[in-house]
Amino acid sequence: MGMADVIIRKIDSKRDRKAFVELPFRLYADDPNWVAPLKSEALGLITPEKNGWYSHARAQLFLAEQYGRAVGRISAHIDTLALTLDPSLGFGPGVGQWGLMDAEREEVFTALLAAAEQWLREQGMTRALGPISQSIWEEPGLLIDGYDHPPTVMMGHAKPEYRGWIERAGYAPVKTLYTYELDITQKFPPIVQRIIQSGERNPRIHVREVDKSKFEEEAAIILHILNDAWSDNWGFVPLTPPEIKDVGVKLKPIVFNDLIRIAELDGKPVAFMITLPDLNEPLKPLKGSLLPFGWAKLLLWLRRPQVRTMRVPLMGVVKELQSSRMASQLAFMMIEYIRLASVTRYGASRGEIGWILEDNQGMRSIAETIQSRVNKTYQIYERGI
Template identity: 30%
Template structure:
């Protein structure tokens, strides 16, 4: 049985690359029950090297696998020059991996990605990273019995076998924490929050959507400083951060985006949570912008019951002072008042004991696990 690898060359083939996932998940009742189809238009932009700002300092190649003339899998290979400059290594990345349950097809896909990366002088590859650590990453290894929240991934369990049998090993493990807001001792959390605010001279406010660009700039400054010591972190450029901010603006609820300020009104921390729009997107089959898709999206958006806390960070000099409790109290308070009684904190490195401790303190449970794999090339 012949396996052929083809490199994507044009927009038509890029869309075919994206929509192959439907062949994996729609054919399996168990997978289809939880899978949330990606927004096709968003993925088209993410994989457009002329549009997506990551490619100002990265290169991308998309490959499809064909078995006996039938499409059988996809993979992207990414050389992120900015990552290698920051970390002083020679690591490439792979992502957007979808594959039938066939080791030969998977090996051909990983081989194509490895070959492309090796030609660029790289000696290792890491994934899934789709297409950077600031985007979607990690392969699900536990928690298949619920849908992914917004901007998190879902995959068949057999994908992990395909990856390991090719020769990958575990690089890092990631956790997603589920928090039942109704089980939080909100009065205790409020008392801690008020104590920290008084002790440190801090105040908290929601995002000012009328001053959107400056608010995004404040986020970028805190984000790059707060996360600079994290494994695999690469500071986002201004262009990348503003592109991300613009893309998320239609989904933003300012009552879930908080800024903590000191006595001099300097921003020392922020948290960004977004409604879990996957609860609506799962009903629109990847096309929320079609007339029917938009109507379905708006209808199901009314019933969202969960938020995802994507980023929570404070300046280094304010770490371990309880600033997180201020923001968590606000998230729980507002959610409780508006029928949103669940949240997910994700993703968090399993090795990050401080963040795991924080999640536990507010009643969190690590209900999903992901892995970023590595292999020498």
């Protein structure tokens, strides 16, 4: 099958968006490590009125079809906030993005990529970055290592051949992202335990659980630290109020007080760590649908999740403490308290930390000190268009 009769078209009808969401279900049907998203959730992400990200971004979805059947998809998108960033932080003027990319064969992918780049050029962009699906806060990067086990909640999966397709299309890697895994049933090395104990003796330090009944207030504290902690990070686009609302709705069911900690120094919040039970575990058998009994199973699970894996998607320490001994001390304390809660209350045995940028030495050394190892590698590519 060549490119004969392959049609690539821009889409924005409800029916086409449905086909866009359905395609991976067919392409990954035989992949035991692909986790089907909930279709309603996947649709929400590409529907402008349902996703707060669109308040500062615009996107064009494309479908490739052959004989009336979808054989590929891609999203081209522009984040107006990303355009205002300092180019040394990854985005900046003229940088468009693409993502949500899947295709049956290489020539279909290449044609889709050309269509996405053409749209970005028409919008005045001069460089393309991808895959980023669609916000940097959703699923950044292409999986290039670690195909042999399923991703955790909010991390991507991909076919091994995609890497070659992207590189042959003239894209070069711009950033590498890692996730680390560790056995959380094991105590941390003695040196880490000593650092934690000395923190516990320090009257200036207080590490507390969040209080879910004050959800908005706690979220505001965490966001305040996050914006300060991450402001110089590559690819950091601040979360806007509409997105914060979305994140709140999405994460509230998997927020548990004892899995999210805030560290205070002299009574002032200076660090946080968010841990989520791996929602992909109960989702995987549902195959994208909550019907007929999925809802009931999921609600039951959410009431008292028992999971194998806990994921730490976000951690932050205010800038003034970064690269100080205090920063790693607070990190180790939060990690240890969450590790204990994860094992004793949720039956977890495995932790996953990430993603972490390859050049984030501070976080990488914390991960390595607690004896974690890299389990998945993701790559973001770029090219002038």
